[in-house]
Amino acid sequence: MAGLNVSIAFFFLVVGVCQALRRLSKRLLPPGAYGCLARELAGSLQLCMSCLELRMLVEIGPWGGGFGPDVVLTLLFLLFVVHGASFDGASANPTVSLQEFLLLESNLPATAAALLAQGVGMGMGWAVTKLYWSWELTQFHLIQNLIASECSSSIRTSTHHATFVEGTCSFLFHLVHLKLRQSHQMYRVPALAMTVTFLSHTAGPFTGAFFNPALAIATTFHCSGSSFWDYMQVYWLGPLAGMLAALLLYQGNLPRLFQKNLLYSQKTKYKIPKARVAAHVEGDEPRGRRKGGKSNSEPRA
Template sequence: MAGLNLVVGFLVSVIGFSQLIRWIGKKFLPGRIYRCTVSEFASTLQLCATYMEIRMLVEIGMWGGGFGPDVVSTLLFLLFLAHGFTFNGASANPSVSLQEFLLNDSSFIDTGLKLVVQFGGIEAARLLTRQYWRLELTQFHTIQMMMLDDCSSSLQTTVAQGIFVEALSAFCYHIILLRFQKTRMIYRAPLLALTVTLLAYAGGPYTAGYFNPVLAYALTFSCPGKTWQEYSIVYIAGALIGMLLALFLYNGNIPRLFQKNFLYNQKSKFRTPKAKTSKKVQSPVSKKVQSAPKVAEKPAETKGKKAAKEKSS
C-alpha cells in the first residue's frame, strides 16, 4: 500500500508542477504564444510522465504488489479527469491538433508549433520520470529500472490488427470529442475520461489502447520486438485514420480540404420571401372607416326631404 501511495503522490506532484509551468507561462507570455508553446509543453509533460507511471503499474503491479486492472483503471480515470480540468485548452495529442487544423480552428504555423512542442514535452517527461525511478523509492521502481533497457512492446498483435484497434479507438474518441466539444467542462471532462478508460481497457491486450501518437512514442517506440516502421503504421497512421473518419462522418466533409458536404443536406437557414399578391387586402379597421361616412349621410338626406316637403306645403 505504501508503494501505491508513492505512485499517487508522484502523479499529484507532476500535475502540480505542470500547473506551475502553465501559471508562469500564462503570466508572462501573450495568449497565442502561450497556447501554442507552454500550454502544450506542460500538458504533454503531464500526460506522458503520469502515463509512464501508470504503465509501470500495468506491467509490474499485478505480480509486484497485487494491483490488478481495477486499481489501474480507477487511477487512469482519475488521471484523465484531472487532465481534462487542468489542460486549459491544450490537447497533448497530435491527432487532435491536426483535427483543429482541418476544422480551420488553427493555422498552419500554430499547428506545426504545437507538434514540435509536444515532442519536446515527451523528452522532458522521459527525463523526469526516469530520474524519479532511479531513486528506487519502491520495489516497483527498482524492478522498472532493471527492465528499463529491455522493455516489453505494447504491440502484442499483428500490424493489421493493431492498426484496426488503434483506428477504431481513435475514431470512438474523436467522434465523442467532436460531439461534446461545446459542452461545459464539468460534463465533458468526466465523459472523455470515462471514454479513454474504457478504450484503454478494451485495447490493452492488443495495442495498450493509446490512440495518441505522443503516448505511443514515449512508451513503446524504443522497445524491441517491432520495428520503428511497424510502430509508426499502427500508432501514428492508425490514430490519423480514426481521426479522419470521425471528422468526415461528423461533419460530412473536411473543411480545410473541401467545402462540399457529401453526407448531409444542409437546409437553408433563411426563408425565401413569398410573392406579393396584386389584390390589396383591406383590414377590418379600414372597412369601418370607409363605412362610417355612409352612415353619417343618412341624417343629411332626411333633413333635405323634410325641407322639400315644407316648401311644397
C-alpha cells in the same frame, strides 16, 4: 500498498509542478506563445509522466503489489479527469491539433508550434520519469529499472489488426471529443475520461491503447519486438485515419481542404410558408386579370 502511495504522491507532484509552469508561462508569455507552446508543452509533460508511471503499475502492480486492474482503471479515470480540468485547453495529442487545423480553428504556424511543443514535452517527460525511476524509491521502481532495458513492444497482435484497433480507438475518442467540445467542462471532462478508460480497458491488451502518436513514441517506440515502420503504421497512421473518419462522419467534410459537404445535404435554415408564397405569386399578376380575369387590352364594344 506503500509503493502505490508513492506513485499517487508522484501524480500529485507532477500535476502541481505542471500547473505552476502553466501559471508562470501565462504571466510571462503573450497569449499566442502560451497557447501553442507553453500550454502544450506543460500538458504533454504532465500526460507523459503520468502515463509512464501508470503503465509501470499496470505491468508490475498485479504480481508485485497484489492489486488488480480495478485499481489501475480507477487511477486512469481520475488522472484523466484531473488532466481535463487542468490542461487549460491544451490537447497534448497531435491528432487533436491536426483536427483543429482541418476545422480552421488553428493556422499552420500555430499547429506546427503545438506539434513541436508536444514532442518536446513528451521527450522531457520520458527523461524525467526515467530519472525518477532510477532513485528506486519503491520495489516497483527497482523492478522497473531491471526490466527497462528489455522492454517489449506493446503490439501483441498482427500489424494490420493493431492498426485497426488504434484507428478504431481514435475514431471513437475523436467522435466523442467533437460531440462534446462545445459542452460545459463539468460534463465534457468526465465523459472524455470515461471514454479513455473504456478504450484503454478494451484495447489495452492488443496495442496499449495509446491513440496518441506522441505518447506512443515516448512510451513504446524504443522497445524491441516490432520494427519502426510497424510502430509508425500502428501508432501514427491508425490514429490519423481514425481522426479523419470521425471528422468526416461528424462534419461531412474537411473544411481546410474543401467546403462541399460529402455526406449530408444542405437544407435552407428558414422556410417560407406555402400560403405566403401563393399570395406573393398572386400579387405579381397583372392588375387587369384580378377582376373577372379580363385584360384591359380587350377592345371595347
